[in-house]
Amino acid sequence: MPRISATKQAILAAALELGALHGISGTTMDEVAERAGVAKGSVYYNFSSKDQLFGELITSGVSTLAETLRGARLSASGFASIEAMVTQMLALIADNRALAKLMAAEIFRTDRAWQESMAALRREALSEIEAALEPLTPAGTPEGSRRLMAGGIFGATLMGGLEWLLFSPGTPVAEVAAAIVFTFSGKLDAGSPASA
Amino acid sequence: MPRISATKQAILAAALELGALHGISGTTMDEVAERAGVAKGSVYYNFSSKDQLFGELITSGVSTLAETLRGARLSASGFASIEAMVTQMLALIADNRALAKLMAAEIFRTDRAWQESMAALRREALSEIEAALEPLTPAGTPEGSRRLMAGGIFGATLMGGLEWLLFSPGTPVAEVAAAIVFTFSGKLDAGSPASA
Structure with a gap:
């Protein structure tokens, strides 16, 4: 199994938390970046789009x-x-x-x-x-x-x-x-x- | 049971159709008005907000x-x-x-x-x-x-x-x-x- 970077893991965890709370349509990549404590560019480096992330x-x-x-x-x-x-x-x-x-x-x-x-x-x-x-x-x-x-x-x-x-x-x-x-x-x- | 106007019924039906397809967060009042074939003002006359409608x-x-x-x-x-x-x-x-x-x-x-x-x-x-x-x-x-x-x-x-x-x-x-x-x-x- 490929190793998942700590950043990627933090992004996935943040997306999960926000998605469960507000739904996927109600969650933005900006919010995911903020919750994960990473730069927005870092989110897009790991996932090309919100669709790909979720x-x-x-x-x-x-x-x-x-x-x-x-x-x-x-x-x-x-x-x-x-x-x-x-x-x-x-x-x-x-x-x-x-x-x-x-x-x-x-x-x-x-x-x-x-x-x-x-x-x-x-x-x-x-x-x-x-x-x-x-x-x-x-x-x-x-x-x-x-x-x-x-x-x-x-x-x-x-x-x-x-x-x-x-x-x-x-x-x-x-x-x-x-x-x-x-x-x-x-x-x-x-x-x-x-x-x- | 109070009578529901044809307009209100059309708005509810449009909201239901769009909500089932794109989710509530993915549906806007503009889209509801368009799908129902009524003016946006008419939607807000019947429902004060998207939350109230859904x-x-x-x-x-x-x-x-x-x-x-x-x-x-x-x-x-x-x-x-x-x-x-x-x-x-x-x-x-x-x-x-x-x-x-x-x-x-x-x-x-x-x-x-x-x-x-x-x-x-x-x-x-x-x-x-x-x-x-x-x-x-x-x-x-x-x-x-x-x-x-x-x-x-x-x-x-x-x-x-x-x-x-x-x-x-x-x-x-x-x-x-x-x-x-x-x-x-x-x-x-x-x-x-x-x-x-």
Whole structure:
């Protein structure tokens, strides 16, 4: 992996912080330079444009997410692989909350310069969930349905995770994962929940 | 309900369209006026600022969502109320896709003028899901866990719904609802999925 200079790192961190707070359109390169404590020329030396800067942030975030989901999926089998994916994704969100907020806001935008690379990475992340779902869904399940289920599990984890960080940040990750996984466990539909 | 003038409606529709495409920060009042085919003065006659305009769009959208969820919850009982909420929310998303995209991007922003009214309405919407979950979760379940579960079900439906509209818009709503509900049905954790 190529070494990232301290300046580049400071610029990326500043952009992330401002983008999560004010949105990408509401953030200027001037503000990024000021927050990073570097000259504006230095920002442009490292990133040719605001699009390139945020594109790099977002695509590297989604790429890390896909890798994390893949690792979680392979660490277990059956329903436990879904549990592992939810837990690992929540831990990733907790460690990168500004990035998670930024990604939640960007994930359905269709007018960005980095739209195609993000869509491809997003597909890659969802494919990992789809792969875990394959042995858990009936043989005749159409691929489209599995894709929707994967989107649902992803959405549940992302929204549950952001809800957690905004409103009950003191709750341990295991407890949050247990709540999210509970909804997928079938206990909601068990008829006699008190026995669960 | 007060009657909304045709001009006001045209302004709201134009703002929604532009906001879903370029984000709120990326949309100007000039562009809204142009798209609505009205004079800029007319936009400011109806809305004192861009914040007021988008605030009205977003809060009325979340308010409609909360009402829809409440109606769905009361239309059924037990796990069927969860199914009804998922289905009705998907239908609402399909009928208001620009608004759904805008809300998905806004729902975790914490720097908006309408932040507090939106947070209150968002709470109201999630409370409906929490109320449906209450008889379905074990007696000792902490309120915080139920809140996370509600956030998860909401997120699954929102993300599954947007995934649907972007990538398989031809799929009937019932099929999409079935896929999302399947993940909450416990069949994923049934051990022998082929028999499901």
